[in-house]
Every structure is written in C-alpha cells, then in structure tokens.
Amino acid sequence: MSTVYVRDINSRMARRRLFLITLSLFAAIMIITTFTFYLHDDKLNSQFNDEGSSLKNEGPYKTHGTVLQYATTKGHFTDETLTRYGANLKLNLRHRCPEGSLMMSAKANSYRHGKGKTSKCPKVFIIGTKKGGTTSLYQYLSMHPDFRGIGTNNTKWVGETFYFAQRYGKISLNSYLNLFPKKKMSGDASVDNLLHCKAPFRILKTCGGRDTKVIILLRHPVQRYVSNFMMRVVGRAYKLHSNSSSIHDQLLHDIKLLNKHLGASDKVYPHRASEWNKLLCLFECCQNILYEGLYYVFVMNWLCNFPKENILIINSEEMFWRPAFILKQVLDFVGLKPLSTDSLYEITSHVYNKGVKPFLPQHHMSSDDQELLLSYYSIFNDAIFDLLDWKLNWS
Numbered sequence: 001m002s003t004v005y006v007r008d009i010n011s012r013m014a015r016r017r018l019f020l021i022t023l024s025l026f027a028a029i030m031i032i033t034t035f036t037f038y039l040h041d042d043k044l045n046s047q048f049n050d051e052g053s054s055l056k057n058e059g060p061y062k063t064h065g066t067v068l069q070y071a072t073t074k075g076h077f078t079d080e081t082l083t084r085y086g087a088n089l090k091l092n093l094r095h096r097c098p099e100g101s102l103m104m105s106a107k108a109n110s111y112r113h114g115k116g117k118t119s120k121c122p123k124v125f126i127i128g129t130k131k132g133g134t135t136s137l138y139q140y141l142s143m144h145p146d147f148r149g150i151g152t153n154n155t156k157w158v159g160e161t162f163y164f165a166q167r168y169g170k171i172s173l174n175s176y177l178n179l180f181p182k183k184k185m186s187g188d189a190s191v192d193n194l195l196h197c198k199a200p201f202r203i204l205k206t207c208g209g210r211d212t213k214v215i216i217l218l219r220h221p222v223q224r225y226v227s228n229f230m231m232r233v234v235g236r237a238y239k240l241h242s243n244s245s246s247i248h249d250q251l252l253h254d255i256k257l258l259n260k261h262l263g264a265s266d267k268v269y270p271h272r273a274s275e276w277n278k279l280l281c282l283f284e285c286c287q288n289i290l291y292e293g294l295y296y297v298f299v300m301n302w303l304c305n306f307p308k309e310n311i312l313i314i315n316s317e318e319m320f321w322r323p324a325f326i327l328k329q330v331l332d333f334v335g336l337k338p339l340s341t342d343s344l345y346e347i348t349s350h351v352y353n354k355g356v357k358p359f360l361p362q363h364h365m366s367s368d369d370q371e372l373l374l375s376y377y378s379i380f381n382d383a384i385f386d387l388l389d390w391k392l393n394w395s
C-alpha cells in the first residue's frame with residue numbers, strides 16, 4: 001500500500017515538473033517571439049519612419065567601416081535623404097559646362113526628348129561608381145517582378161557589359177542589344193560608364209534621352225579606394241603597381257601617374273574644381289584607382305551631356321545603411337511599381353559583391369595616406385557636396 005502511495009507521489013511530482021518545464025518553455029518562446037518582432041519592426045521603422053521619406057535622427061551611422069559625419073550647424077544630424085534627383089539640382093549649366101556640351105547646345109531639347117537609334121536599349125543604367133554598391137542595387141532591381149536583370153559569365157544578374165566604354169566599336173550594337181530581354185524592363189550596370197567621357201554622348205545617341213534612366217552611386221572615396229585596391233589584390237585581374245601590393249606604393253604611383261599626365265609636379269595636384277573638364281577623358285591613359293574617386297569631374301560631365309531630369313544620384317553609405325528605403329526611391333525613379341515594405345526589406349537583406357578586408361599589414365591605409373588621399377580629393381569633394389547640397393564631411 002505504502003509503495004503504491006510513494007509511486008503515486010513520484011508520478012505527481014514528475015507531472016508537476018513536466019508542467020513547469022512546459023510552462024517555462026512556452027514563456028521563453030513568447031519572449032523570443034516578441035523580441036524578434038520588435039527588433040524587425042524597429043529596423044523597418046528606422047527605414048520608413050514618418051511618411052517613409054526621412055532619415056531617422058539617430059546620430060552618425062556606422063556601416064562597413066565608414067562613419068558619416070553630418071556637418072550641420074547645430075552639430076546634429078540631418079533628417080533628410082541624400083538621394084538627389086537631377087531635375088531638382090540647383091545648378092546653372094551655363095556657368096559650369098564647357099562649350100560644346102550637349103546640354104548647352106541648340107539641340108539640347110531635341111536630345112532631351114529624342115528617342116535614339118533604337119528602342120531596344122535597356123532602360124536603366126547604373127553607371128558607377130565602381131565599388132559603390134552597384135552590384136547590390138542591380139540585384140535588388142532584378143528581383144522586381146517587372147524587371148529582368150542580365151547575367152554574364154555564368155553570373156546571375158550582374159549587368160556588366162562595358163559596351164559604351166571600353167567595348168565600344170569592338171562589338172556590334174546588335175550583339176549588345178541581344179543581351180537584354182525584349183519584353184521586360186532591363187538594365188546595364190557597367191561601372192566604367194561614369195568615368196568614360198564619351199559614355200553619356202554614346203548612350204544618348206543610341207538609346208535616346210527621353211526614357212533612359214541613369215543612376216549614380218557615390219561612396220566615401222577612401223573606402224572606395226581601399227575596396228578597389230583589395231579587389232585588385234584578390235582578383236589580380238588588373239596589374240598592381242608592384243609585386244609587394246602595398247597600398248602606400250599604389251597610392252604614390254597613382255598620384256605620380258596622374259600628375260605626370262597633367263604636368264603637375266606637386267604631390268598633391270593643385271587644381272580648381274571649375275576646371276574639372278581638364279581632368280576628363282583620361283580614361284584610356286590614366287585609369288587608376290585614384291582617378292576614379294574624382295567624382296565631381298564625372299558627375300559634371302554627365303550633367304552637361306545628358307538630360308539631368310533622368311539622372312539620380314545616391315549616397316552609397318546611405319544605401320548600405322538603409323537599402324530598402326533607397327530601393328523604394330529607385331523603383332519610383334525608374335517607373336517600376338512600388339513593392340510592399342516587407343518585400344523591399346526581404347530583397348535588400350543580402351549584400352552582394354562583398355569585398356575582402358585588408359588582410360596583410362601592407363593592405364591597410366595609414367592615417368597619413370588617408371590624409372594625403374583626402375587632400376588630393378578635397379576640392380573635388382567640396383565641389384560635389386556643394387553641387388548636391390550634401391552636408392557631409394568625408395574625413
């Protein structure tokens with residue numbers, strides 16, 4: 001009798017223990033679910049706060065080693081997007097564009113509304129900057145149901161053709177056009193189009209200025225330099241300056257090459273931003289990592305030779321920070337139907353073409369070299385900030 005009683009107590013205790021364990025498990029699942037929900041919601045809110053149009057006012061954002069410091073007078077951070085629509089840029093082309101620029105010519109209006117040689121061109125051109133996040137943006141667009149990206153060399157959706165820059169005249173227009181689908185909107189993401197002085201003219205003549213949309217991403221130029229350098233170290237697709245592959249040697253070599261071409265003897269080329277067109281068309285001779293960071297030169301060339309209404313300029317760091325928000329702007333700009341917040345968030349959850357971080361001591365850029373690089377860029381950075389009204393400080 002007593003054995004039965006003891007067994008009964010034991011089984012009651014076991015049941016109570018089981019009940020308590022189940023209860024705690026249930027409570028833990030509830031807590032985790034609620035926490036995850038808030039975390040997800042918070043991230044969405046930080047991208048789409050208010051009417052989905054402004055940046056959250058929450059201090060410098062750190063992404064990929066870059067801290068953006070907004071230089072506002074109050075020392076606070078701006079609450080606006082850095083994306084700029086060419087149509088809204090307050091710039092007097094007459095004062096800034098050299099004679100002979102297409103947008104200054106008597107035919108500017110017909111270029112602006114012109115259809116071009118063919119209607120089979122891709123509608124969207126993501127033209128750079130190299131290492132500015134162009135692959136990610138192209139992939140994000142390609143996940144839209146009404147857009148079909150193209151792949152090359154067995155890679156899905158890269159969009160790189162280089163047709164209007166280094167391959168121009170080397171492959172036929174037809175073989176270029178055949179790369180793109182006939183029935184869906186598509187795009188080209190060749191990053192050399194930003195640098196090549198003739199690319200705007202070629203695209204305008206071939207594809208027309210009326211419906212062709214151009215997107216430019218601009219990244220902190222030091223981060224861009226390092227990313228580009230590391231791509232060369234790893235890929236070895238391009239010749240590095242020396243076998244040692246030191247970023248310091250590469251930088252000195254780039255400066256020397258560019259200065260030699262420009263007839264400048266100084267370590268830092270003393271130029272004026274208003275003479276930007278003297279730095280144009282050095283693509284063939286002096287294409288180097290340094291040259292590619294002179295954003296003002298290339299952006300001005302595009303604004304002077306392509307209808308600015310069809311140009312969108314994005315800050316790469318902002319896209320890295322809140323890609324869903326930027327994608328929303330891009331869809332609107334190119335005329336694709338809007339997607340739900342969840343889809344935008346899901347599409348942009350992946351980073352494409354992530355580079356390799358500097359892994360040897362000679363790959364790290366010293367603070368002295370960063371300063372040297374920034375002093376080289378300084379007047380051009382100031383000019384681009386002024387042009388785009390970016391309250392930024394790329395230091």
Ligand SMILES: Nc1ncnc2c1ncn2[C@@H]1O[C@H](COP(=O)(O)OS(=O)(=O)O)[C@@H](OP(=O)(O)O)[C@H]1O
Binds near residue numbers: 227350356
């Ligand atoms: N969403 C998002 N968040 C953070 N970082 C991002 C994102 N998308 C692209 N990237 C970074 O952009 C760099 C690659 O740029 P590109 O694709 O334009 O390079 S390329 O010119 O086509 O080779 C590459 O930078 P590095 O990693 O510094 O090399 C990518 O990591």
